[in-house]
Amino acid sequence: EAQVTQNPRYLITVTGKKLTVTCSQNMNHEYMSWYRQDPGLGLRQIYYSMNVEVTDKGDVPEGYKVSRKEKRNFPLILESPSPNQTSLYFCASSSTDSGRDRYEQYFGPGTRLTVT
């Protein structure tokens, strides 16, 4: 089954304790992206990647890091989480081939992060 998986689904942590949220897709997609979703603000992009070893900042990259060492994985790293990073995080992927799925983003189930 084609899917995007994220782990963990729920995480409560304390300020300053480094954490990683994993994202993996099994569709051989080139494009991957991280978003955060906050009430009234919709989806805001954190980072994205066009392919392996190619990453770029989105709209709200401060306080986050990413890496893309393998095509299927795109982990989100919070080196020193703060309470304002409490949010719902989504990973998404998309094909860049010229097929019918081009541009369509497939989303993971979300990770609800609480930083106290």
Place this chain on the structure above:
Amino acid sequence: AQSVSQHNHHVILSEAASLELGCNYSYGGTVNLFWYVQYPGQHLQLLLKYFSGDPLVKGIKGFEAEFIKSKFSFNLRKPSVQWSDTAEYFCAGSAGDSNYQLIWGAGTKLIIKP
């Protein structure tokens, strides 16, 4: 700057009512437009998409949207809503070819009263 705007942040309807959610985008030229739905506690799922061709696009679950270039609009419609349509709906778009960055509207929360 490119933007996507959704006019209504909250909509409340009764079952069997007709639905139209507004979406406007700010850029000209080639556009790719999407409507996604997020049911309570779930991830975003694609409802429908427009790349080119017939401006009336049909999606899943009886939804459709019409691309009106002159109005820069891509409104979502459903003739008769059901309680199970309660969800948040997001409009998104990207400009041009080979542009995979989606610009998102703020979302519309739809509540259907049984």
